[in-house]
Amino acid sequence: MKRKRFTWRTVSVLLPWLLLLLSLWLVFSQVERPAALVNVGVQWARVGALAIVMTAIILTGGIDLSVGSMMALSSIVMGLLWQAGWSAEVAGGLAVLVGGAVGAVNGFLVVVGLSPLVATLATMAFYSGLALMLCGGEKITKLPRPAVDMSQLAGWPSEYWILGFVFAVAMLVVHGTRFGRWCYAIGDNPIAARFSAIPVLRTQWWLYTASGLVAGLLAMTYTVRKGAIPNAHQGVELEAIACVVVGGTLITGGRGGILQTLLGILVIANIDIGLFFLSGQFKFIGADARLMVLGVLLIVVAVWNEWLARADAKLETLNKATERT
Amino acid sequence: MMIQRSSAALLVGLLSSCLLGCQQDRSDESPVRIGMMPKLMGISFFDAAGRGAHEAAEELGVDLTYDGPTEDNTEQQAEMINAWVAQGIDVIAVAPNDPDAIAPTLSSARSQGVKVITWDTDADVEFSQRSIFVNQAPVEGIANALVDVMVRGAGEENKLKGKFVIISGTKTAANQNAWMDAMIPRLREEHPDCELLQTRYPTEDQLKAREETANLLAAYPDLKGIWAITSVALPAAAKAVRDAGRQDQVFVTGLSLPSLMRDYVQDGTVKEFVLFDVENLGYLTVQVAAALHQNPLQPQESRTMGKLDSIRITEHEAVLGEPLIFDKNNIDQYNF
Numbered sequence: 001m002k003r004k005r006f007t008w009r010t011v012s013v014l015l016p017w018l019l020l021l022l023s024l025w026l027v028f029s030q031v032e033r034p035a036a037l038v039n040v041g042v043q044w045a046r047v048g049a050l051a052i053v054m055t056a057i058i059l060t061g062g063i064d065l066s067v068g069s070m071m072a073l074s075s076i077v078m079g080l081l082w083q084a085g086w087s088a089e090v091a092g093g094l095a096v097l098v099g100g101a102v103g104a105v106n107g108f109l110v111v112v113g114l115s116p117l118v119a120t121l122a123t124m125a126f127y128s129g130l131a132l133m134l135c136g137g138e139k140i141t142k143l144p145r146p147a148v149d150m151s152q153l154a155g156w157p158s159e160y161w162i163l164g165f166v167f168a169v170a171m172l173v174v175h176g177t178r179f180g181r182w183c184y185a186i187g188d189n190p191i192a193a194r195f196s197a198i199p200v201l202r203t204q205w206w207l208y209t210a211s212g213l214v215a216g217l218l219a220m221t222y223t224v225r226k227g228a229i230p231n232a233h234q235g236v237e238l239e240a241i242a243c244v245v246v247g248g249t250l251i252t253g254g255r256g257g258i259l260q261t262l263l264g265i266l267v268i269a270n271i272d273i274g275l276f277f278l279s280g281q282f283k284f285i286g287a288d289a290r291l292m293v294l295g296v297l298l299i300v301v302a303v304w305n306e307w308l309a310r311a312d313a314k315l316e317t318l319n320k321a322t323e324r325t
Numbered sequence: 326m327m328i329q330r331s332s333a334a335l336l337v338g339l340l341s342s343c344l345l346g347c348q349q350d351r352s353d354e355s356p357v358r359i360g361m362m363p364k365l366m367g368i369s370f371f372d373a374a375g376r377g378a379h380e381a382a383e384e385l386g387v388d389l390t391y392d393g394p395t396e397d398n399t400e401q402q403a404e405m406i407n408a409w410v411a412q413g414i415d416v417i418a419v420a421p422n423d424p425d426a427i428a429p430t431l432s433s434a435r436s437q438g439v440k441v442i443t444w445d446t447d448a449d450v451e452f453s454q455r456s457i458f459v460n461q462a463p464v465e466g467i468a469n470a471l472v473d474v475m476v477r478g479a480g481e482e483n484k485l486k487g488k489f490v491i492i493s494g495t496k497t498a499a500n501q502n503a504w505m506d507a508m509i510p511r512l513r514e515e516h517p518d519c520e521l522l523q524t525r526y527p528t529e530d531q532l533k534a535r536e537e538t539a540n541l542l543a544a545y546p547d548l549k550g551i552w553a554i555t556s557v558a559l560p561a562a563a564k565a566v567r568d569a570g571r572q573d574q575v576f577v578t579g580l581s582l583p584s585l586m587r588d589y590v591q592d593g594t595v596k597e598f599v600l601f602d603v604e605n606l607g608y609l610t611v612q613v614a615a616a617l618h619q620n621p622l623q624p625q626e627s628r629t630m631g632k633l634d635s636i637r638i639t640e641h642e643a644v645l646g647e648p649l650i651f652d653k654n655n656i657d658q659y660n661f
Contacts (some may be wrong), residue, residue, distance in 0.1 A: 031412060032411070037411045039410070042407075042408045139423070140425070277390060286366075
């Protein structure tokens with residue numbers, strides 16, 4: 001029995017790393033200007049930062065579908081203020097606050113008792129509708145140059161710094177504090193968590209607010225880079241969730257972690273970029289084929305995780321049975 | 326933990342071998358790599374341009390990638406261009422969905438040593454720093470052709486009299502706006518009795534364009550003529566006029582593809598319409614891209630590029646030529 005368990009564990013640890021190696025090879029065997037990969041990665045750094053907060057939310061058994069809409073709304077608010085003559089820095093700061101505020105609204109709805117799926121599905125529609133209404137459906141571009149270029153920091157696009165910061169904080173909080181252990185406990189069994197005197201509602205509220213804050217931060221850098229475009233962030237929530245799932249965090253909560261998600265981001269980003277490179281030589285690898293690869297990957301990982309969880313549960317009952325005898 | 330550490334070591338090894346390996350890959354004599362991007366893939370207009378592009382690529386022996394987003398999305402265009410830069414494409418030719426939003430991506434590509442040109446639609450010249458714009462036809466050429474066709478078809482003693490209307494696409498479409506800006510002053514000046522109704526913007530949506538036309542026909546029983554100036558709007562307007570049985574009272578013309586208009590031209594709903602040779606636009610774009618890879622293009626009144634002669638090169642543009650006018654007699658010669 002022990003022998004078998006060791007094999008499963010080995011494979012399950014190795015599999016994502018093997019995937020990562022394969023995808024890195026896909027990318028780096030075809031790159032001629034490696035320095036330009038920094039630009040290619042910006043959108044994935046953005047998805048990654050969202051995915052990391054999403055991981056903490058999914059660990060509690062929740063989900064946040066509204067991140068794209070929160071970004072759109074923050075971005076439009078910043079664009080409007082900036083256009084109206086406010087300085088980019090103040091407008092950007094307010095954008096982050098707007099993100100935090102709408103995230104807090106999500107948190108409130110969840111705390112009140114709505115299912116996170118329903119609550120954030122509703123606010124996804126509401127925030128993006130509000131963003132479209134505020135800007136009249138038109139994008140806001142040709143903004144003046146900011147005094148401080150917030151899209152760059154020490155020669156790197158800010159998105160990478162945001163990703164690094166969010167990752168460090170999440171590692172610390174989720175894997176090093178009581179708050180993190182509460183997340184797992186809530187995802188495992190919310191009722192048991194409440195009876196163990198875990199502040200379930202407060203934990204949830206903070207997580208959704210954090211998600212909004214990160215969305216606001218990313219919206220700020222995006223707006224400085226390209227202007228406020230209301231429909232530019234559609235679908236980013238699904239990309240983020242895909243990263244979490246491919247990383248190996250259980251979508252029903254209770255199992256997974258931040259480092260796994262980082263691995264998921266790297267795998268998905270490299271596969272997507274690598275396949276795009278290949279599409280120049282092989283016509284059948286179009287955008288549609290890349291989506292299909294992602295779909296298959298998600299299914300395989302989901303089935304794999306489900307299977308592992310079941311094997312574990314079986315093992316546990318078996319162990320208990322042996323203890324009793 | 327052991328496993329993780331050893332795989333991490335493997336990873337670093339692989340990475341570094343890749344980085345070293347790809348430096349030696351390509352010699353200087355490998356063919357020029359051109360990346361050409363339409364606004365979106367899968368519509369007949371850009372399929373035709375792609376055919377012309379591949380024809381030129383074969384003649385020149387260049388390595389052409391013709392790829393673009395599946396919907397008219399700027400963000401996807403930017404991502405694909407960034408990836409092309411990393412991959413080592415030498416010249417990028419793009420038909421931007423959003424002339425402003427694409428600009429930072431183009432200027433960053435240029436700063437990494439990639440030559441950037443635009444085709445079909447120009448990007449913001451100052452911010453994008455693109456080298457040259459491959460223009461299908463001068464704006465005035467298309468605007469004049471549109472007015473001339475209408476005068477021939479619906480004019481009384483070479484003057485337009487009565488109610489006319491323009492149906493465009495989206496409000497931000499740069500090409501359509503430029504054509505209208507050239508048409509309207511000329512109409513005001515030369516045709517004072519031409520009463521232009523408010524321009525309609527049904528977006529690039531066939532159904533909406535048809536509805537809009539049907540509403541116009543119902544609201545204005547004395548409507549004389551319709552200019553439908555997107556490839557989607559013209560067949561839609563023609564269908565609405567045919568459904569209403571008003572072919573003899575309302576003269577419909579505009580810009581669209583011969584393949585979409587064949588039916589309406591055969592049955593007489595549309596007598597003449599305007600467009601440029603889309604296949605040749607794709608062909609010229611690749612020709613310009615390949616030429617630009619060697620030297621900057623010098624302004625020239627008439628230059629031969631592959632099978633095309635009399636291409637006008639200015640400081641900012643390479644112009645394909647005057648627009649084509651399609652009618653019953655020549656429409657079958659074109660297969661786009």
